[in-house]
Amino acid sequence: MHELSLVTSIVETVVETLAALPDSSGSARVLEVRLRVGALASVIPESLEFCWGIVSEGTPLEGSRLVVDVLPVVVHCAPCGQDATLDGMQSFRCPRCGELCAEIRQGRELEIDSIEIDDGEVKP
């Protein structure tokens, strides 16, 4: 439900990053933004994509692709002494031994992983 504010924050962060790049020409454009979104982050990738075009309009991100890598939940199973990837979120049990696992190792991520930029005219 708050995907619009998330997208606004992503665009702002990327614009700030571009401005702060020491070796950028100032005419750099963003081609792609890659996100890492955990399954527990309460974010719907389609909703992010829906707002993308509107929010990025008029910024160096206009026309860029938004790629969302969804990360499954990974728990740590104490009896097995190993991490385990869960298929879904209907039960936080180790798929190997069936034990309930309280420790979450992955799945809450909500971050900008990387951006692909075109530096435009690079001064010699």
Add this chain to the structure above:
Amino acid sequence: MTTRIVELRRGILKKNDELAAGLRANYAAAGVLVLNLVSSPGTGKTAFLERTLRELKARGSRVAALVGDLETDNDARRLAASGAPVRQINTHGICHLDAEMIGKHLDGWEGVALGALDYLFIENVGNLVCPSSYDLGEKIRVVLLSVTEGEDKPLKYPTMFNSADAAVITKMDIAEPCGFDRETALRNINEIRPGIRIFETSAKTGAGMEEWLEYLAQERAGRS
């Protein structure tokens, strides 16, 4: 055209997370235990909190509450009947409270200083999705579920239930006429958040309140 990849690895909610970390440090310095109450609309957060505030006050605890809603100050007026200082936060359409809203409302809160409180309760906007992403600097996130909502709510909203530190079942006084399947509800909560403390309460009859207040006292003594 020269293209290149720039690694960012930056949290999208970084600004909120930083503000929340600042709030958390302030709460700890003031020695106040802060709880964030989340649930669907209609679960009975306000009734549960009303009773909690009243009982804590009766025991001599210093309590206050911030309450979030899209519009109206109805809940703040209800809670204020307990005699505790209460401040309404109107989000005007925003589906959750964030750390900035909390910071602003704590700053300008006349007559309330964190250092003079034992407990601060934050009643979030009724929504089982979005508030799970926003850290308010709380020590304990409490998810509430009423007997009228269906035992499978934890399975439907795993992201919220998994992020909680304690769970409260409300309206236990009408569990029977609602056909509430207690065992299934407890099992579902535990499947999604293994080991979580669960309180079965009724704000009307006071059932389960003793255990809840005891938990609050222990958390305050041990962890704040």
